[in-house]
Amino acid sequence: MMKKLIALMFILALSVLLVACVSNHNSTSNQDTDNSEDGTSTETEQEETQSDEEEEVELTYWYWADNSEYSNLMQDIIAEFNQTNDKGITVIGEEYPWDGGGYSETLFTAGVGGGGPDVAAFKLTSTPLFTANDLLVNLDDYINNWKDKADIEENLYDIMKSASGTENLYVMPWNTQILYMYYRPSIFEKAGVDVPTTYEELLTAIEKTTMDTDGDGNTDIYGFGMRGATGGQEPWGSFIHARGGDFKNMTSEEAIQGMQDFIDIYENGYAPPSATTDGFNEIIANFKSGRTAMTVHHTGSSAEMVETFGDDVSAFPFPEGVGQWTSMGDTNNVIFESTEHKEAAFEWVSYLATGKGQEDWTIATGNVPVSTRVQEMDHFQNDKFMKASIEGVPFAGILPIKDTTTEWISTVWPNTTASALLGDITAEEAMQQLHESLHEE
Amino acid sequence: MRRKKINLWPYLLVLPALLIVTFVVFIPVIEAIFMSFQSYDLRRPDKIAYLGFKNFAEMFSDPIFWLAFKNTIIWVVFGVGLQFLFGFILALLLNQSFRGRGMIRAVSLIPWATPGVLIGLMWKWIYDGNYGVLNDLLIKLGLIDQGITFLSQTSTAFGSVIVTIIWQGIPFFAIMILAGLQVISQEMYEAADIDGASKLQKLFHITIPSLKNVIIITILLRIIWVSNSVDIIHNMTGGGPSYSTQTLSVYIFNKATVLDLGYSSSMALFLMFMLAMVAVPYLKNAFKER
Numbered sequence: 001m002m003k004k005l006i007a008l009m010f011i012l013a014l015s016v017l018l019v020a021c022v023s024n025h026n027s028t029s030n031q032d033t034d035n036s037e038d039g040t041s042t043e044t045e046q047e048e049t050q051s052d053e054e055e056e057v058e059l060t061y062w063y064w065a066d067n068s069e070y071s072n073l074m075q076d077i078i079a080e081f082n083q084t085n086d087k088g089i090t091v092i093g094e095e096y097p098w099d100g101g102g103y104s105e106t107l108f109t110a111g112v113g114g115g116g117p118d119v120a121a122f123k124l125t126s127t128p129l130f131t132a133n134d135l136l137v138n139l140d141d142y143i144n145n146w147k148d149k150a151d152i153e154e155n156l157y158d159i160m161k162s163a164s165g166t167e168n169l170y171v172m173p174w175n176t177q178i179l180y181m182y183y184r185p186s187i188f189e190k191a192g193v194d195v196p197t198t199y200e201e202l203l204t205a206i207e208k209t210t211m212d213t214d215g216d217g218n219t220d221i222y223g224f225g226m227r228g229a230t231g232g233q234e235p236w237g238s239f240i241h242a243r244g245g246d247f248k249n250m251t252s253e254e255a256i257q258g259m260q261d262f263i264d265i266y267e268n269g270y271a272p273p274s275a276t277t278d279g280f281n282e283i284i285a286n287f288k289s290g291r292t293a294m295t296v297h298h299t300g301s302s303a304e305m306v307e308t309f310g311d312d313v314s315a316f317p318f319p320e321g322v323g324q325w326t327s328m329g330d331t332n333n334v335i336f337e338s339t340e341h342k343e344a345a346f347e348w349v350s351y352l353a354t355g356k357g358q359e360d361w362t363i364a365t366g367n368v369p370v371s372t373r374v375q376e377m378d379h380f381q382n383d384k385f386m387k388a389s390i391e392g393v394p395f396a397g398i399l400p401i402k403d404t405t406t407e408w409i410s411t412v413w414p415n416t417t418a419s420a421l422l423g424d425i426t427a428e429e430a431m432q433q434l435h436e437s438l439h440e441e
Numbered sequence: 442m443r444r445k446k447i448n449l450w451p452y453l454l455v456l457p458a459l460l461i462v463t464f465v466v467f468i469p470v471i472e473a474i475f476m477s478f479q480s481y482d483l484r485r486p487d488k489i490a491y492l493g494f495k496n497f498a499e500m501f502s503d504p505i506f507w508l509a510f511k512n513t514i515i516w517v518v519f520g521v522g523l524q525f526l527f528g529f530i531l532a533l534l535l536n537q538s539f540r541g542r543g544m545i546r547a548v549s550l551i552p553w554a555t556p557g558v559l560i561g562l563m564w565k566w567i568y569d570g571n572y573g574v575l576n577d578l579l580i581k582l583g584l585i586d587q588g589i590t591f592l593s594q595t596s597t598a599f600g601s602v603i604v605t606i607i608w609q610g611i612p613f614f615a616i617m618i619l620a621g622l623q624v625i626s627q628e629m630y631e632a633a634d635i636d637g638a639s640k641l642q643k644l645f646h647i648t649i650p651s652l653k654n655v656i657i658i659t660i661l662l663r664i665i666w667v668s669n670s671v672d673i674i675h676n677m678t679g680g681g682p683s684y685s686t687q688t689l690s691v692y693i694f695n696k697a698t699v700l701d702l703g704y705s706s707s708m709a710l711f712l713m714f715m716l717a718m719v720a721v722p723y724l725k726n727a728f729k730e731r
Contacts, residue, residue, distance in 0.1 A: 105698050112483070129700070132486050218587050228593075228682070274570035274590040276682040282571075291571060403484035407699035411680070418682035422595055 056088045057344040062107060063121040064098040066300055066365075071095055073364050077357045081348065084356075089344045091119075100230040100279060101410055111135045111336060118339035119348055122332050124163040124398065125405050127171060130334070132403075136170040137335040142346045143169055148354040151371050160332070163401050170334060172349040175358075175367040177298035177329035178396050179234055180315045180388035182305060187211075187221060187293040195314075199242040199321025203261065209293035210270045219269055225286050225295030226262075226271035228421060229279035233399065233413045234327035235296035236262055238318040241325030247400050250435035251428075254322065259420065259427040266421045276418040298329055299366035302385040315388035320395075328396035331367070368393075404438055412437040473706040481703035489703075496707035506708065508684055509692040512599065513668060513712075516688050520606045521663045525656070527607065528614020535615060536622045546619075553612035561676025564605045568592050568677075592678050595685040602677050602686050606667060614659055621655035622648070661723040665716050 061078070065071040078093045094117065096103050104126040110116040112133060122130075130136050143149055143157070152173055160171045181202075188195070191209045196202040206223035213220040227235060237247070239262050245255025265271050272278065272286055280297075287295045288308045296318070305313045318326045333349040335342060351357045354371045362369040362380075368389050369375050380386050399405060413434065420430035480492050500506050535546050552560070567575050570590030579585045591601040629647050638646070649656075671694045674680060680687035680695055687695075689712050696705035 102698075105700075108483075108700070129484055133483065216586075229679075272571065272590075274593040276590075277593040277678065286571060289571075406484070407701070410699060411695050414679070415681050415684050418595075419684075422683060424595065424683055 056090065057341045059089060059091045059119055059339070059341060059345055059348060060117040061091050061093050061119045061121075061348065062096055062117040063093060064096055064103050066098070067304070069303075070365055073361065077352075077360050080360075081351055081357060085347065085351070087344065087347060089341075089347055091348055101406070104406070108133075108135075111338070114338070116336050116338060118341060119333060119335050119345045121174070122171060122334040124160065124171060124330050124332065125401055125409070127160075127163040128165055128401060128403055129406065131164050131166070131170055135337055137337050137339070137342055137345075139169045139172060139335070139346070142342075143172075146346075146350060148350060148371075151354045151373055153370075153372065156370055159330075159398070163398075165401070171332045172334065172346075172353055173330075173370040174332050174349075174352050175330075175362050175365070175370055176396075177300055177331070177367055178389040178392040179238070179296050179298050179327045179329065180317050180385070180392055181294050181296055182287060182301075182313060182315050183294045184290070184309065184312055185314055186312050191293075195316050196319045198319050202242075202319050203265075206265055206270050206294065207268070221290065222272050222286075222292045223270040223294060224265055225278070225283040225292035226266060226275035227278055227280070227283050227296070228276040228418055229282075229414050230410050231280055232278075232417065233409060234329070235318075236413075236417065237399070238296070238324075238326055241323040242318070242321030244322030246323070246325075247438070250431045250438070256427050256431050259431050262417075263420055263427055267423070276421050277414075299368065299385045299389055302366045302383075303364075315385050317388050317392040324395040326392045326396050328393075328398055330398070400438065402438065404440055408434075408438045473709060476703050477706035477710045479703050481701075481706070483700035483702060492703070496704050497711075499704065500707050500711065505684055505687070505692065506689075509687045509689045512686070513688040513690070515599070516603065516606070517664055517667050519603050520610070520667045521660060523603075523607045524610035524663060525614050525660060528611045529618055531611060531615040532618035532622060535619055549615060550612045552609050553616075555609070557609070557670070557672030558676055560605060560609055561673045564601075564608075564673075565592065565677045568601050593682055595683050598678055598682060599686050602674055605673055605677065606670065609673070610663060610667070613663065617655055617659045618652060621652045625651045658723065661719060664719050668712065668716055 063074055065074055074093055074095070078091045082090050096106055099106075101123075104123060107116065107120055107122075108126065108129060111130065112135070116135070127136075156173045156176075157169060160173060161167060161169055164170050183195070187209050188205070191205075191211065193205045193208050194201075196205050208223070209221065210219060210223040211221045212218060226232070240246070240250070240255050240258035243254045243258035243261065245252050245258045249255065266275055272291065274282065278286070283292070283295045284297065284301055284304075286292045288305070302315075318324065333352060335345040335349065339345050352361065354373070358369055358371045358374050359377075361367070362374060363377075366383070366385060368386065369380065374380070399409070416425075416430050416433050416437075419425045420427060425433075477496055478492060478494070480488055480490055480496075482488070531549060535542065535549065555563075567573055568591040570576065570588045570593055573588065573591075575591070576585070576588035580588070589597065591597045625648065629651075630643060633643050633647060668688075669690050670688075671690050674686050674688060674691045675694060678686040680691045689708060693705045693708045693712065696708070
């Protein structure tokens with residue numbers, strides 16, 4: 001009887017614990033939602049904000065890094081900020097893989113589920129999704145009262161605002177990456193081509209630098225390291241614009257011709273046969289192993305390129321055809337509405353935007369700084385990759401940010417382009433599908 | 442007349458498990474059913490509304506859905522079918538007496554014990570068109586001149602991922618069938634020997650009939666698991682190129698990760714219905730044994 005009684009009590013305790021866990025989770029989520037829906041600071045928040053100044057504050061910061069060196073760098077920046085800030089702020093950096101954009105999905109799921117960080121590194125393309133779900137803090141007042149506001153060019157703020165589709169600023173600029181073309185001077189010399197200054201010259205250079213170097217009848221060097229997997233829409237966009245097309249109307253004759261050029265490069269064997277599924281790792285590995293003569297990326301990879309090739313690697317901006325366009329990558333920071341320490345969070349993102357964090361990160365990663373003070377440093381003025389980036393600034397742009405963009409980038413573009421490259425559909429059919437998927441209402 | 446006393450004890454014992462299953466399985470499934478009748482797209486939270494059967498109508502007119510459905514059939518038929526065939530052969534081999542049998546039995550379990558994500562990454566590099574070990578081997582054997590881009594061509598990508606799932610699932614069949622083989626009475630084989638039965642006759646008239654229940658249950662379980670499998674395809678190809686490796690579960694996953702939860706729930710419901718049609722014989726069989 002005693003045994004039965006003990007077992008009964010144990011079962012009841014387990015059941016109560018389980019129900020309590022579920023109801024506790026629900027009440028926490030509800031509280032979070034109430035705060036975010038309100039849109040204004042509650043009394044509790046104000047009290048907590050005041051207490052930020054007096055008490056130790058702990059912030060969770062999510063970010064991604066392209067390699068282990070950058071992981072260590074971010075941890076060093078965080079450690080220095082934690083030691084030097086006089087407001088008792090301790091940032092805890094948690095790294096997540098970029099995973100071809102999977103980072104943004106993870107961040108969103110965590111934010112909606114109530115388990116997101118206080119601050120996170122962020123890409124502009126995700127802005128509508130996050131703002132539509134009231135996840136981000138409106139930074140207008142913080143920026144307007146910020147002493148370093150003028151250190152960042154006004155046009156950057158405008159791009160950040162346009163991304164949200166509102167007149168409000170939810171994203172704090174951090175650094176940009178302007179795509180340019182990497183090339184191997186030794187291969188260009190061997191092929192007898194000069195650095196292209198026009199789009200037509202680029203197409204010729206791609207053809208001529210495709211070579212069979214050992215005479216066995218097989219291609220050993222491909223002219224262009226084409227990216228057909230997720231992310232490939234950025235270099236692809238340069239081809240579309242070079243023929244005079246654009247993203248607003250991808251079914252125009254000019255845009256279709258740009259797609260046809262892209263297909264021709266693959267079909268004529270000027271790009272590796274694996275291009276239909278090549279992503280970031282593959283295009284970089286192919287270029288670094290000498291398998292491709294040119295590929296498109298940004299300064300984020302310049303340090304490892306120089307480490308591999310020394311002086312035998314250089315860069316030029318994507319040349320002008322009828323039009324000219326290159327993709328401006330962006331890495332920014334956002335503050336989550338759910339954070340209890342908004343002032344402290346702004347302290348941290350401003351340290352990364354214009355403070356020592358901006359210098360340390362952009363110098364080490366080779367990304368283009370957003371702080372004009374940092375841009376003027378000798379380090380940035382004398383670098384050939386930075387020069388190609390800066391030359392690309394006047395015609396740099398971003399993909400239209402719509403609620404369809406994420407799916408378009410992750411699934412529609414890679415599969416549709418692969419179909420076109422493999423000859424399953426024509427350039428015209430591909431552009432029709434791409435246009436409809438991006439602009440569907 | 443004395444009223445029969447109700448014994449609450451068994452109900453109390455299953456209560457914690459039932460609560461967990463209710464919160465972790467039943468409630469999410471019911472939520473997914475509701476979502477499948479709504480435009481539940483978190484990219485457009487202001488437009489979430491009841492749609493009736495519109496998601497299902499859209500699904501049946503979606504060419505990618507039908508391609509994914511066709512791929513799912515091929516994925517399951519070839520994946521499970523060949524897993525069974527090779528698993529059966531492996532089990533027969535491992536049932537023989539030979540030196541080092543214990544070690545070989547343990548080693549043959551490795552593919553089953555390896556996580557699907559790791560298997561996907563490992564085979565992605567094995568198949569790599571530029572640096573993959575498979576191409577290296579084929580070139581060194583003089584069978585090909587240039588690397589084959591196994592995962593980048595629509596003609597080879599799906600076959601390549603099917604080989605991977607076969608490699609993963611063989612040990613499961615082998616273990617289950619081996620366990621079945623070890624309970625078959627040796628007396629039946631001895632009697633057959635006395636009657637002069639050949640090896641093939643013993644296989645088809647003693648071994649296979651004795652393993653009938655094991656085979657049915659294992660195949661049905663694998664059909665359900667392989668149909669729902671996402672990790673290997675997602676890590677190897679993401680469903681591409683040109684949707685050629687996209688099965689229904691991968692399509693559901695891709696749609697769910699871009700937050701179109703209404704549409705992905707409709708497809709999930711369809712897949713659940715299809716799997717239920719397969720699972721019913723399994724359940725009937727299980728209850729019949731009682």
